[in-house]
Amino acid sequence: EPEVTQTPSHQVTQMGQEVILRCVPISNHLYFYWYRQILGQKVEFLVSFYNNEISEKSEIFDDQFSVERPDGSNFTLKIRSTKLEDSAMYFCASSRTGYQPQHFGDGTRLSIL
């Protein structure tokens, strides 16, 4: 069964550094999403992306965050200048249409030192 793939599984970065989290969505999916989960807390929506533009974003997704689909298969989340509070699991999800369920990857654990 096709799945969403995220790399790396664990990323350790110094505070203030830029980090890029990578995702390969399911191949025929057109809608892409990022969520995060701080340890012990709820899963939180960050951003949705369709047709090469952001369709929805949360208050968390400020100017430090950006998303990109650099080619036909990858979907990336960039954090420009990481802060300690950015430490979390980051989940990528995709769906075939806006009306269908989102399918999640197993996440990247981001640790900011």
Place this chain on the structure above:
Amino acid sequence: DAKTTQPPSMDCAEGRAANLPCNHSTISGNEYVYWYRQIHSQGPQYIIHGLKNNETNEMASLIITEDRKSSTLILPHATLRDTAVYYCIVRVHHQAGTALIFGKGTTLSVSS
């Protein structure tokens, strides 16, 4: 905040049916009920969704009350691998795709 209310935890014996309730009394006519689960350290896994009719797939059944103010997810024969946090989410369908708003969910513990 999440628009659903779920019990924080439930227990179930292996092989028995697990019935997980969810209240969504403010649900709108165009909102679907979705269920996801999260097994420890993994990403949320889609289980099932419905609008007003009962739904069944290979994983579970979803029973939605006639007034749509509550629903029940049924795992017919729970196994140890069903131990997870289960999330009930209401979501509008939109062509642009809409966010899933997760609450705290119900932690289901299946024991032998």
